[in-house]
Amino acid sequence: MATKKFLYVNRKPPHGTIYALESLEVVLIGAAFEQDVTLAFIDDGVYQLLKNQDSSAIGTKNFAPTFRALGDYDVNKIYVERESLEMRGLGKEDLMPLTWEDEDDDWAEKDSIHIVSSTELAEIIEQQDVLLNF
Amino acid sequence: MKFSILINEGPYTHQASDSAYHFTEAALRAGHEIVRVFFYHDGVYNGTRLSVPPQDDRNVCERWSALGQEHSLELILCVAAAQRRGLLDEGEARRAGKDSNNIAPGFEISGLGQLIDAGIQADRLVLFGD
Numbered sequence: 001m002a003t004k005k006f007l008y009v010n011r012k013p014p015h016g017t018i019y020a021l022e023s024l025e026v027v028l029i030g031a032a033f034e035q036d037v038t039l040a041f042i043d044d045g046v047y048q049l050l051k052n053q054d055s056s057a058i059g060t061k062n063f064a065p066t067f068r069a070l071g072d073y074d075v076n077k078i079y080v081e082r083e084s085l086e087m088r089g090l091g092k093e094d095l096m097p098l099t100w101e102d103e104d105d106d107w108a109e110k111d112s113i114h115i116v117s118s119t120e121l122a123e124i125i126e127q128q129d130v131l132l133n134f
Numbered sequence: 135m136k137f138s139i140l141i142n143e144g145p146y147t148h149q150a151s152d153s154a155y156h157f158t159e160a161a162l163r164a165g166h167e168i169v170r171v172f173f174y175h176d177g178v179y180n181g182t183r184l185s186v187p188p189q190d191d192r193n194v195c196e197r198w199s200a201l202g203q204e205h206s207l208e209l210i211l212c213v214a215a216a217q218r219r220g221l222l223d224e225g226e227a228r229r230a231g232k233d234s235n236n237i238a239p240g241f242e243i244s245g246l247g248q249l250i251d252a253g254i255q256a257d258r259l260v261l262f263g264d
């Protein structure tokens with residue numbers, strides 16, 4: 001099977017609409033297809049990665065812990081736009097840590113999340129074959 | 135060129151399905167190939183056969199059925215999105231113990247893998263939604 005570069009662009013907050021949850025469902029299913037997968041979080045999408053999320057008061061499923069499984073599916077290129085974070089008064093310390101184990105480097109635990117500028121993100125988008133916007 | 139189409143919004147509330155229909159129809163007319171049309175999120179509502187719009191309006195759901203049958207298009211509704219929203223084919227209805235099904239002719243329920251595969255097979259995946 002051909003390998004393509006898939007980029008999932010997450011632009012919406014985790015709750016309020018179902019887009020974020022159903023986007024994550026595509027990413028998890030897609031991981032089984034052994035494609036080159038990258039995730040980007042921009043605009044209100046950065047809220048999806050906030051740590052200590054608790055949705056019990058609104059009665060919706062808190063799917064944030066599922067992001068932690070991505071490393072096990074070899075989904076370890078997660079880019080968060082710096083401008084979107086700053087505009088919302090957030091920094092990397094507000095995001096949940098997401099890591100993966102690099103089997104080519106003695107299973108060293110590495111950070112999956114990279115904070116990038118919108119210019120850098122534009123370059124990443126430019127390199128992709130398939131863009132899925134949620 | 136080989137196109138795959140992804141529709142993420144339901145009919146009537148949003149123009150996504152109309153735009154996707156016009157794009158698909160024009161692409162076919164111009165001799166392009168449509169690998170698959172995949173319906174996700176509220177887009178699965180495009181696949182109901184129980185939609186009854188006013189007579190002076192377009193029939194978004196029937197129009198997809200007709201185009202699909204004319205060109206043997208794969209019109210795929212995501213199973214997880216469809217089940218949540220009450221879109222069931224005969225098999226799904228039976229499995230879930232429901233008294234009816236509501237999938238329009240030409241539509242088929244399948245998994246998200248069909249969306250990833252559509253991205254792999256096509257030269258361009260074109261997304262219609264917000």
